[in-house]
Amino acid sequence: MRQFLNIVNLLSAAPNSKMASRMTFVAAIAVTLMLISSAPAQCTAEEFLWGTATSAYQIEGAWDVDGKGMSIWDEFVRRNGTTIKDNSTADIACRSYEKYKEDVQLLKQLGVNSYRFSISWPRVLPNGTLAGGINEKGIQYYVNLVDELLANGIQPLATLYHWDLPLTLQNEFQGWESEQIIPHFVDYAKLMFERLGDKVKWWLTFNEPWVFTVLGYGLGAHAPGTKDLVNTVYIVSHNLLRAHAKAYRLYEKDFKPRQQGKVGITLNGAYVLPKNTSSELDKKAAQRSMEFSFSWYSDPVYFGDYPEEMKTRIGNKSAAAGLPKSRLPEFTAEEKAELKGSSDFFGLNYYTSSLAEHKILSNDGGYYDDQDIVSTMDPSWPGSGSPWLKVTPFGIREGIKWLSARYDNPPLVVTENGVSDNDGTTSDQHRIDFYREYIGNVTQAKNEFKCNVVGYFAWSLMDNFEWAEGYTEYFGIVAVDFNDPERPRTLKDSAKWYRDFIAAEMTTQAPATTPKAGSIVTAALGVLTMAFGLALSLAKLPF
Numbered sequence: 298m299r300q301f302l303n304i305v306n307l308l309s310a311a312p313n314s315k316m317a318s319r320m321t322f323v324a325a326i327a328v329t330l331m332l333i334s335s336a337p338a339q340c341t342a343e344e345f346l347w348g349t350a351t352s353a354y355q356i357e358g359a360w361d362v363d364g365k366g367m368s369i370w371d372e373f374v375r376r377n378g379t380t381i382k383d384n385s386t387a388d389i390a391c392r393s394y395e396k397y398k399e400d401v402q403l404l405k406q407l408g409v410n411s412y413r414f415s416i417s418w419p420r421v422l423p424n425g426t427l428a429g430g431i432n433e434k435g436i437q438y439y440v441n442l443v444d445e446l447l448a449n450g451i452q453p454l455a456t457l458y459h460w461d462l463p464l465t466l467q468n469e470f471q472g473w474e475s476e477q478i479i480p481h482f483v484d485y486a487k488l489m490f491e492r493l494g495d496k497v498k499w500w501l502t503f504n505e506p507w508v509f510t511v512l513g514y515g516l517g518a519h520a521p522g523t524k525d526l527v528n529t530v531y532i533v534s535h536n537l538l539r540a541h542a543k544a545y546r547l548y549e550k551d552f553k554p555r556q557q558g559k560v561g562i563t564l565n566g567a568y569v570l571p572k573n574t575s576s577e578l579d580k581k582a583a584q585r586s587m588e589f590s591f592s593w594y595s596d597p598v599y600f601g602d603y604p605e606e607m608k609t610r611i612g613n614k615s616a617a618a619g620l621p622k623s624r625l626p627e628f629t630a631e632e633k634a635e636l637k638g639s640s641d642f643f644g645l646n647y648y649t650s651s652l653a654e655h656k657i658l659s660n661d662g663g664y665y666d667d668q669d670i671v672s673t674m675d676p677s678w679p680g681s682g683s684p685w686l687k688v689t690p691f692g693i694r695e696g697i698k699w700l701s702a703r704y705d706n707p708p709l710v711v712t713e714n715g716v717s718d719n720d721g722t723t724s725d726q727h728r729i730d731f732y733r734e735y736i737g738n739v740t741q742a743k744n745e746f747k748c749n750v751v752g753y754f755a756w757s758l759m760d761n762f763e764w765a766e767g768y769t770e771y772f773g774i775v776a777v778d779f780n781d782p783e784r785p786r787t788l789k790d791s792a793k794w795y796r797d798f799i800a801a802e803m804t805t806q807a808p809a810t811t812p813k814a815g816s817i818v819t820a821a822l823g824v825l826t827m828a829f830g831l832a833l834s835l836a837k838l839p840f
């Protein structure tokens with residue numbers, strides 16, 4: 298606007314009518330350019346994302362409907378000897394496959410501007426591969442969901458892999474244990490970019506590789522139930538990182554120029570404190586612990602290779618065990634180049650902190666022993682409905698600061714944050730307190746410490762199937778009655794609090810948006826045009 302006033306001033310000061318007409322012509326161009334630059338944007342990628350999150354297996358149900366193939370979780374919950382706490386399955390879950398329109402209305406009531414969901418790979422490719430055939434009905438479900446979101450002004454953020462691997466790929470070559478999976482994942486990603494990429498502008502390749510690697514292939518507590526912390530966890534992680542990089546590069550080359558979306562990966566970890574704050578060894582152990590969780594994945598994604606601490610420690614332990622080479626695989630030069638910088642934003646799932654104590658551990662336990670750390674929790678930290686989750690709001694701020702410093706302040710989206718209880722009560726003041734404190738710390742990281750936080754998603758939109766804990770731990774801000782076949786939903790107090798909180802945030806945020814790169818360019822063009830106009834008006838030209 299200031300530039301516009303400058304033009305008016307110039308016009309009124311023009312010494313004759315010819316000059317005034319030239320200047321009017323030029324000013325019209327300049328003003329048009331400036332008006333374009335200040336036009337209110339629709340839901341742009343630059344807007345702070347306030348959302349809620351879910352995943353396909355945890356909410357959809359319809360496990361064998363409309364041509365969907367089986368996932369490793371469909372098999373895992375049926376396997377004899379598998380310990381799902383209440384012996385439940387997600388066969389029906391929240392019935393979101395049928396009730397997606399109702400879910401979108403819930404989102405609308407909450408006033409969120411974005412929604413994070415995941416796509417079930419075996420729902421769209423029942424055998425996991427293109428050769429095995431595309432399930433058009435499955436794809437249509439996600440097209441419908443995305444259309445419904447957009448029609449309600451809600452930006453979709455889609456996760457390609459939230460742990461429900463097509464069972465066929467596990468049966469054929471042990472899933473992520475084999476590099477044979479990489480081209481199949483890339484085919485699947487390509488199919489989704491093709492079918493949904495005109496509408497979905499935020500993509501995540503993987504949700505929490507650490508969890509499905511360590512719990513799924515290391516401890517056997519999650520599907521596929523493999524127990525090998527010594528070698529398999531490192532191989533699985535290696536393969537998924539290579540698959541991530543290939544999917545990222547594919548999007549970058551073949552889709553991004555036209556679709557203009559962003560691709561990232563979502564990582565989890567704790568902000569770790571030294572158990573003994575005056576022990577240098579414990580301080581180093583705390584750093585190392587975060588390198589063995591976050592940086593195991595984020596160092597390859599940002600720097601192209603595993604953390605030195607992991608390479609050295611696992612290398613030394615492998616040598617001491619008489620192995621010819623390290624149990625931690627190596628990336629080729631080409632893979633390093635493909636990985637380095639393979640993320641447009643950092644996806645962070647954050648829940649809890651922990652304490653690290655330095656201790657040299659035995660040499661045969663694999664992943665945990667490789668770290669030489671004893672990990673504990675401070676007994677004074679308040680608990681939740683999940684033994685692993687202690688309420689430590691400072692941790693999300695410190696975790697964001699730690700990651701932002703290490704990776705040069707990348708755009709960061711908190712893709713999950715939330716707390717559980719064991720009864721699913723709608724009078725959940727404890728959850729309101731949790732969100733107020735955690736979001737407050739995220740805001741502090743953003744405003745005070747200038748971390749580039751660009752979004753926040755509450756886990757979860759609704760109570761759902763909590764993996765090995767079945768329906769015994771509830772994270773939803775919306776309650777679901779699992780005893781009623783209709784699975785009715787009810788807003789909890791925390792949902793109402795979140796609704797009011799983000800409404801206030803969006804109102805205060807609106808006028809203070811930072812100028813977008815495009816606007817700066819157009820504004821600069823406007824100013825140049827004005828300067829050109831001034832030169833014209835002073836020159837002796839025939840019009």
Ligand code: GAL
Pocket residue numbers: 352355504505508565646713756763764772
């Ligand atoms: C995350 C996971 C979610 C959800 C949440 C609460 O690890 O991505 O699916 O289960 O934890 O435990």
